[in-house]
Amino acid sequence: MTQFSISASSGIPIYKQLCTQIERMILTDAFSQGEVLPSVRQVASELEVNPMTVSKAYGLLEERGVLTRLRGKGMAVAKQAPEKSNKERLLVLSAMIDELVKEAMLMGLTDDELTKLFKEKLDAEYSLAVIKE
């Protein structure tokens, strides 16, 4: 089973795609804290990518404190303080919002229109959450 998916022809380097995906999966609890990630070899042969690419992504996430290297076991999701993970959450979201804002600008939307739309979506999400409760 392939847990990750990449687009090789995209202009975004594969290691970056993997980093973003793993970070998102951790934030959405697809990977829980302490969970061991698939080995470099597994990911490389499943995605048919250069193993160095996978190592690079894992290494970068280790540097950022997202993953921890377990001796002989591979990479695991780091245990994080809640406030730190909140900061990380905002960081990932911020990148997604950048994309959105760019698109909106290209479409020629005004700041007000965009803010209004965002507010509407937020309200809709909240009322949905209330109904569910």
Added chain:
Amino acid sequence: MSTVISIESLNKSYDKQSVLSGLNWQVSQGDIVGLLGKNGAGKSTLLKSLLNIDEIDGGQISVFDEAHHSLSISSKEKIGYVPQENDEITWLPVTDLIKFRKQFYQQWSDEKVNYYLDKWQIDTRKKMIELSPGQAQKVLIILALASMPKLLIFDEPASALDPAGRRDLLKELVNLACDENITVIFSTHITSDLERLASKVAILDKGKICYFDDLDKTKENVVQLVMHGQQLSQQQIPNALRSDIKGNNTYCVVTKVDLIWLEEQKQQGVKIDIKPMGLEDIFLEITAS
């Protein structure tokens, strides 16, 4: 990283038509290099030259630190080469061809040979000439992999392979890259094959390696800039390969974003979008002029 291939001022021409001129290139151990070039750019010529299949007109080539024209047997054994077209004896049945080739090598994996013969359903009783181009190419790949080389050179490996065969080959190369510090060069004009696997990309154009860098760095560096409400000429943009003015905007491809320049533009209130480019577009831009 030690250097596996080193080429200096390589010249090669056919019938007074210059193909390679003053070509310099170095490939390190562990590199998986995608060699890109248009049809007729000289990719096969370059590969055949460094393997001493084609005689060169001038320059120096070393492979595993030995002059390429006088490689020792142990160095030769470490090289696997898959040519674009079958250069094996056409009248031998596959099974005899494999036996024949095996004799030349100290190391030979029967296991690998049998695995792929079975997987690719090759009728070993058939002569090479009786096989389809795709099947013949698969036999050549099996022959190259069987001796467990340290340097693998493929000339357009995907040209005759079906998608499943290409996938199998990619998987094998991934495994080799995981287990051993193998060096691979594969020439292609199909960029999607190399985007997954290559660690480096080399572009052959006008007789030279005009571009050689990490694939990741290439994708990070070569980008399209969109300058909104600006009409700039190519000379006004640092590292520009090409620029176009459409309406009020300037679209420009750069080999690297000049961060100081970018900051200056931002300070002046210029809105610039940076758009990543796929390798195919990058290749076309670099070889366009």
